[in-house]
Amino acid sequence: MTEPVLVDQSFFLRDDVVAIARELIGKIILVDDQKTFKAGIIAETEAYAGETDRASHAYGGRRTNRTETLYLSGGHVYVYLCYGIHHLLNIVTNQAGIPHAVLIRGIVPVGKEHLPSYFATRFAKWEGLANGPGKLSSKLGITLKHNGMMLNENMIQIYNSILKTSQEVVSSTRVGVDYAGEDAKLPYRFYLKHYKPTKW
């Protein structure tokens, strides 16, 4: 059978972070913790449009130790700690110096038969739901140590899905960004139509 192909960095270097957020839906994310491989199909994302987006950590061109990762080139991983408990996983997009990112908010399980065959022996299934950014990181084992890593080099990889079922992708406003004023109303959130996120 045909095997999934790694997403090229050029996918993440593009200008349109909203399009990237939408197109990430249905792709496969895989995490290698050295002992096992854990994977899921990306089911929910949000776009954060950097300097012009009040909901972004980099709004107004804000540069701190934490946000420095956002200014790396597309394809880097931005992880930060929320409420002291949850590790939130983002993929940086656009050219270096432009702090765009996509927050991965939800995944659904994917069987090892859909992954490259060499993952089979170390494949580890995860249980329960990963329908929230904190839960997703918990299931996949994402922590602050992944912050600043480049996708597809070793620890975290993203593959084009080879799944036949192309489900409809719908959009809505983002979650938990009430402080962002008018920008909170932007339709920057995407999810599989038949996937049930925690909040609507």
Added chain:
DNA sequence: CAGTGGATCGTCT
């Protein structure tokens, strides 16, 4: 069901 509040710590002021 909906609504509320506590957990817990890195980051920034």
Added chain:
DNA sequence: GACGATCCACTGG
């Protein structure tokens, strides 16, 4: 020293 791109337990109806 305050707070958060969240989650879960617990309340009350």
